[in-house]
Amino acid sequence: MFTEKIIKELSGYKTPFYYYDLTLLQRTLDAVKTESTKYNYHVHYAFKANTNPEIIKVISKTSLGADCVSGNEVKCAVENGFDVSKIVFAGVGKSDEEINYALDQNIFCFNCESLQELDVMNELAAIKNKVAAIALRINPNVDAHTHKYITTGLEENKFGINPYEFETVIEKLKQLPNLKLIGLHFHIGSQITDLGPYKKLCLRVNEINRFFLNKGYDLPVINVGGGIGINYHEPDKENILDFATYFKVFHDFIELRKNQELHFELGRAIVGQCGNLVSKVLYIKNGINTNFAILDAGMTELIRPALYQAYHKIENLTSSSKSIIKYDVVGPICESSDCFGKAVELAETKRGDLVVLRSAGAYGEVMSSRYNLRDEVRSYFSE
Numbered sequence: 001m002f003t004e005k006i007i008k009e010l011s012g013y014k015t016p017f018y019y020y021d022l023t024l025l026q027r028t029l030d031a032v033k034t035e036s037t038k039y040n041y042h043v044h045y046a047f048k049a050n051t052n053p054e055i056i057k058v059i060s061k062t063s064l065g066a067d068c069v070s071g072n073e074v075k076c077a078v079e080n081g082f083d084v085s086k087i088v089f090a091g092v093g094k095s096d097e098e099i100n101y102a103l104d105q106n107i108f109c110f111n112c113e114s115l116q117e118l119d120v121m122n123e124l125a126a127i128k129n130k131v132a133a134i135a136l137r138i139n140p141n142v143d144a145h146t147h148k149y150i151t152t153g154l155e156e157n158k159f160g161i162n163p164y165e166f167e168t169v170i171e172k173l174k175q176l177p178n179l180k181l182i183g184l185h186f187h188i189g190s191q192i193t194d195l196g197p198y199k200k201l202c203l204r205v206n207e208i209n210r211f212f213l214n215k216g217y218d219l220p221v222i223n224v225g226g227g228i229g230i231n232y233h234e235p236d237k238e239n240i241l242d243f244a245t246y247f248k249v250f251h252d253f254i255e256l257r258k259n260q261e262l263h264f265e266l267g268r269a270i271v272g273q274c275g276n277l278v279s280k281v282l283y284i285k286n287g288i289n290t291n292f293a294i295l296d297a298g299m300t301e302l303i304r305p306a307l308y309q310a311y312h313k314i315e316n317l318t319s320s321s322k323s324i325i326k327y328d329v330v331g332p333i334c335e336s337s338d339c340f341g342k343a344v345e346l347a348e349t350k351r352g353d354l355v356v357l358r359s360a361g362a363y364g365e366v367m368s369s370r371y372n373l374r375d376e377v378r379s380y381f382s383e
């Protein structure tokens, strides 16, 4: 994707910056649309993956709903024209203020994560004389086989309501007239690259769905969350996820009743590949066993490698050297974890070269910070 023309254009911008390919984003959205409508599935964009205004503007023009995890994300969705009847609000720690704001907007559904939250939600809805539509976020105890910091569906995780609490929840709901249970919600983790855990999830959903039906709850909404992973190692080979295969797993294994809708919440799979972090090499420093390439971007711009040992493909865009050398590619921040990759093979690199960290569209710019009083990271867009 980095043609001579683009590299020339990028050389004119002040580094570091995010560079987004809006054409790829649009093609990805088209693929989601085509593949999900085959089964009438409902897809919500998980806002927390990327809330760059230009990205949100593109996504707002599709028919996707919004999956929000804070009051400000709900606000961002509302202000950008997302249909309120397609906004869901999840999170283990929703504040009263956030709940009140979302109640005022009449969003589609709150995904509730604890018994106590049900009480609070009921109380706040009662004050407004409203009935809040809720789904129970359930911890299905399915191992997503992903990094321990991004697995969410195990009993040891803080998220969701555990099956041993179901009887209590059902008794409680009978006493909470300002809540209407409309569905069940699941989200087992992120960057899941194997469809096995989703098949397991479907089977758990079927059991739990039957359990609630037996208790008299014929719920119209089943929401299986998101988390499907992207190809960080070979972004050019698979720049748009195979959504057909992903949705088909659910079609094959989930048992829905006629009145039931299936909902998804996708973040990374939508925006991950369209974003890149572009940086300039400040210094080459020869260590005892290794060469360091010190960039002007660091964990303040892209924290994923430091936070969960995430891999991003790194390329030198401007070197014309034929010799390949190994570098530890690091940032300028005063933390040892500020390292993008060890023993990364790059064309011989020198001060001033432009380097790109690929597949940085999800959980990149949104997680940037001003630690060390760094400048706010900029962003540029393809035509």
Ligand SMILES: *Cc1c(COP(=O)(O)O)cnc(C)c1O
Residues within 6 Å of the ligand: 046, 048, 049, 067, 069, 090, 187, 189, 190, 191, 225, 226, 227, 228, 265, 266, 267, 268, 269, 362
């Ligand atoms: C983060 C999150 C998602 C999106 O996860 P991705 O891995 O980006 O697809 C979906 N649902 C919930 C509840 C989340 O917290």
